[in-house]
Amino acid sequence: MSHDGPFYQRDRDWHSPAFTPGYKTSILRSPQRALLSIENTLSEMTGPVFGRDILGPRDNDLITNFGGTGEAIGQRLIVYGRVLDENGRGLPGVLVEFWQANAGGRYRHHKEGYRAALDPNFGGCGRAITDQDGGYHFRTIKPGAYPWPNRVNDWRPAHIHFSIFGEAFAQRLITQMYFEGDPMIWQCPIVGTIPSREAIETLVAALDRQATTHMDALAYKFDIVLRGRRQTMFENKLEGH
Amino acid sequence: MVQPLKRRKESPSQTAGPYVHIGTNPNWVEITGVWQGDLGLDLVAPEAKGERILVKGRVFDGADQPLTDALIEIWQADAAGLYNSPQDKRGQADPHFVGWGRQPTDARTGEFRFETLKPGRVPFPDGRLMAPHITVWVVARGINIGLHTRLYFGDEEKANAEDPVLLRIEHRARVKTLVAPRSEEQGLPCYTFDIHLQGPDETVFFDI
Numbered sequence: 001m002s003h004d005g006p007f008y009q010r011d012r013d014w015h016s017p018a019f020t021p022g023y024k025t026s027i028l029r030s031p032q033r034a035l036l037s038i039e040n041t042l043s044e045m046t047g048p049v050f051g052r053d054i055l056g057p058r059d060n061d062l063i064t065n066f067g068g069t070g071e072a073i074g075q076r077l078i079v080y081g082r083v084l085d086e087n088g089r090g091l092p093g094v095l096v097e098f099w100q101a102n103a104g105g106r107y108r109h110h111k112e113g114y115r116a117a118l119d120p121n122f123g124g125c126g127r128a129i130t131d132q133d134g135g136y137h138f139r140t141i142k143p144g145a146y147p148w149p150n151r152v153n154d155w156r157p158a159h160i161h162f163s164i165f166g167e168a169f170a171q172r173l174i175t176q177m178y179f180e181g182d183p184m185i186w187q188c189p190i191v192g193t194i195p196s197r198e199a200i201e202t203l204v205a206a207l208d209r210q211a212t213t214h215m216d217a218l219a220y221k222f223d224i225v226l227r228g229r230r231q232t233m234f235e236n237k238l239e240g241h
Numbered sequence: 242m243v244q245p246l247k248r249r250k251e252s253p254s255q256t257a258g259p260y261v262h263i264g265t266n267p268n269w270v271e272i273t274g275v276w277q278g279d280l281g282l283d284l285v286a287p288e289a290k291g292e293r294i295l296v297k298g299r300v301f302d303g304a305d306q307p308l309t310d311a312l313i314e315i316w317q318a319d320a321a322g323l324y325n326s327p328q329d330k331r332g333q334a335d336p337h338f339v340g341w342g343r344q345p346t347d348a349r350t351g352e353f354r355f356e357t358l359k360p361g362r363v364p365f366p367d368g369r370l371m372a373p374h375i376t377v378w379v380v381a382r383g384i385n386i387g388l389h390t391r392l393y394f395g396d397e398e399k400a401n402a403e404d405p406v407l408l409r410i411e412h413r414a415r416v417k418t419l420v421a422p423r424s425e426e427q428g429l430p431c432y433t434f435d436i437h438l439q440g441p442d443e444t445v446f447f448d449i
Contacts, residue, residue: 016385025383028303035448044449046326048341086249099264107260123272176255199253225249
């Protein structure tokens with residue numbers, strides 16, 4: 001038996017609903033009709049694969065990948081973990097992209113309205129492809145918290161954005177990683193779109209003192225879970241296989 | 242108590258936010274030098290087989306204003322109906338066609354644009370052929386979980402009429418939200434796929 005069947009149905013009660021008025025932008029950007037449920041077809045059970053040849057040597061080092069010779073300012077971090085599916089299987093060869101604000105909480109973007117200074121040595125993006133066990137890692141600085149236009153005094157907790165591909169388009173996911181112990185997680189309207197504390201906690205990376213680098217970087221472990229596939233226990237494979 | 246099933250839960254989605262392009266299209270937002278060229282801009286190599294087409298459109302919010310900060314990804318079969326993915330075990334897809342594309346919506350007009358190929362037909366699980374289609378995925382600030390939909394082609398009336406997915410749509414007036422009308426631009430067939438997040442023309446989105 002192998003897990004190569006259709007994907008487990010997405011648990012829509014675990015994810016944020018589309019309409020979450022505490023996060024104001026969702027009000028006009030949330031579909032209101034019922035989603036059309038369809039069983040997986042080849043269009044959802046296939047997906048793009050990216051070769052390691054797209055990666056440069058500093059793609060996973062946000063401390064140095066933007067500055068010429070200078071390094072980004074901030075608390076130096078290693079972020080590492082695995083991309084798994086719901087069956088606990090590590091997913092190899094998966095493209096993981098990440099982006100974040102600088103140590104002061106400022107993004108390098110023309111729409112950014114926060115006063116904190118830009119860091120001339122920090123661009124804020126990186127990417128990696130998972131190894132045989134689904135592992136990935138990158139080096140960065142801890143992003144700052146920042147205010148954002150929602151209610152007048154809403155602040156985002158420190159976070160890193162993640163985009164993950166998986167092996168099929170049905171697994172495509174964008175999410176955010178938060179940091180253990182940050183009280184601002186529980187005051188954030190975007191975090192608060194997620195219905196349960198249990199689900200939110202799966203986005204909080206653990207401080208890992210066993211993975212630090214000596215006199216260099218703290219470490220946080222962040223595992224990402226993508227949808228898992230059903231077992232094909234009897235022959236009921238897709239037509240044409 | 243019963244034995245635990247011990248499955249993990251999918252990581253909850255969070256919005257891509259207003260700065261998604263820093264991660265996905267850094268060169269487009271003037272973060273240059275980290276890597277050359279953003280992924281997903283070129284789908285079609287010169288040697289690829291099939292009819293060249295353009296796909297364009299905009300994403301409208303509930304006040305009918307186009308989103309200027311969205312990110313659109315597409316995924317489609319090649320001209321023979323094969324996916325360029327190890328998960329497609331039916332045969333080798335055209336190596337000159339990636340099948341996956343990614344474009345931001347224009348920061349001023351909100352328009353997205355892809356140069357791609359007309360895909361072939363792909364079987365539904367029961368063996369019936371689906372009409373040619375392109376999977377479309379939309380993320381943006383204010384969208385908590387990526388929206389999946391499909392583009393069908395306005396000049397494929399016969400195939401669309403027997404498509405097993407389109408046939409599932411209970412409210413028949415909504416089928417047209419997935420069918421992109423054909424025009425011509427730069428000497429190529431051009432399909433316009435406008436996406437409406439809300440309102441009377443709300444696009445049919447899928448739970449796949």
